[in-house]
Structure formats: C-alpha cells, structure tokens
Amino acid sequence: MSRIGKLPIEIPTTVDVNVTNDNVVVKGKFGTLERTLPELIQVEQTDGRLIVGLRNQTRDSKALHGLYRTLINNMIVGVSEQFLITLELKGVGYRANVQAKSLVLNLGYSHPVNIDIPDGIQVEVVQNTTLNIKACDKEQLGLFAAKIRSWRSPEPYKGKGILYKGEKVLRKAGKSGKK
Structure with a gap:
C-alpha cells in the first residue's frame, strides 16, 4: 500500500466535495475543479475527511494510489487557498x-x-x-x-x-x- 495514498485528506469547512462513482467535484471560494477517477480508485467521504482506497490490489492500482490522493489534495488546497x-x-x-x-x-x-x-x-x-x-x-x-x-x-x-x-x-x- 502506498504511504502517501493511505493518508486521509482533511476537508476545510469552506470547501464542498461531491464524490460520485468515478468523479470528484470540489467547490471553494476560488473556483470549482473536477476530476474523473479510474475504476481502480475509490474515494470515501466520512466526517470531514476523504480516504482514497483501492478496489483491488494490482500493480497498476498501487502505482495510481498515491498519485490520485495527491491530485485530490491539490484540488482541495487550490480551491481554498490558490x-x-x-x-x-x-x-x-x-x-x-x-x-x-x-x-x-x-x-x-x-x-x-x-x-x-x-x-x-x-x-x-x-x-x-x-x-x-x-x-x-x-x-x-x-x-x-x-x-x-x-x-x-x-x-x-x-x-x-x-x-x-x-x-x-x-x-x-x-x-x-x-x-
């Protein structure tokens, strides 16, 4: 499991995150960002945190785990702070x-x-x-x-x-x- 990928993402109170099956939409005071996720990645939203997980453990999914966690974190930081x-x-x-x-x-x-x-x-x-x-x-x-x-x-x-x-x-x- 990726060391970066398993870290939870804290969601500030000024940011709205909408997670669907393969889509993440982040809205904040500086704009709205959207990203489509591959089928290998799943995102769970629980009490002010996002947890990026894997649907199955393959070599490809392990490579994408930390990447997509960082991309989603950058989206949240970008719409809240720029x-x-x-x-x-x-x-x-x-x-x-x-x-x-x-x-x-x-x-x-x-x-x-x-x-x-x-x-x-x-x-x-x-x-x-x-x-x-x-x-x-x-x-x-x-x-x-x-x-x-x-x-x-x-x-x-x-x-x-x-x-x-x-x-x-x-x-x-x-x-x-x-x-």
Whole structure:
C-alpha cells in the first residue's frame, strides 16, 4: 500500500466535495475543479475527511494510489487557498505587462511576445520584472508558467532569462584568453 495514498485528506469547512462513482467535484471560494477517477480508485467521504482506497490490489492500482490522493489534495488546497508561482525577468530591457486577457513580454526580440492568459489564471506584474501567477488548478498553473519560461529560459553565461523565484543559475566561465 502506498504511504502517501493511505493518508486521509482533511476537508476545510469552506470547501464542498461531491464524490460520485468515478468523479470528484470540489467547490471553494476560488473556483470549482473536477476530476474523473479510474475504476481502480475509490474515494470515501466520512466526517470531514476523504480516504482514497483501492478496489483491488494490482500493480497498476498501487502505482495510481498515491498519485490520485495527491491530485485530490491539490484540488482541495487550490480551491481554498490558490497556488502561486513567481517568475523573475533578468536581463537588460526585459519587461512584462498585462493588457486585457493577454500578457505582453519584451524579451530582447525584435517584437513583443503576446501570450493569452487562460481562464482561471490571474497574472499580476510587480515592478515590470516580476510576475505573480495565481490559480486554483496546480497543473494548469505549472503548464502556463513553463510556457512563459520557454520564451527565454535562463542561459548559463550571463544568467539572463526568465527564472522561478529563488532559482540559481549555475554560471559558466566564458572564453579564456590565449596563453
């Protein structure tokens, strides 16, 4: 049995969880999330707790046990608190701003980069070079942050690019002169 999968999930009082046979719907103050479960996984709701179990012990079900417990827990945390990813733009002239439902990035290209902001994601720009991205769906948030970062991933010589907050870029020595 999975060590993570057997842990119960505490449900906050501000969150409503509806469990049917193969579907989990979680509603909170930041939104509603829904996930379809495979037939191998069963979820029981008892007095403010969710317990994720297995219908039968097979190799496949054991592999999915901890995964689906974590996915359901992330749904509950997301609709009650939201997740946050902070990106930093490092480089001369690198800037960001939000225009309507679009994120405009100046990253040293000859043109600005326009990225549409998906529904359910909020982007806040702090001092032109810091992006705070919030969402209740952790998976969608991570994919959007990776999409932004892919336009200018950090390079090892000058350390320029789009970095996650607190990320350290391992710097390389440049060219060495003739000896």
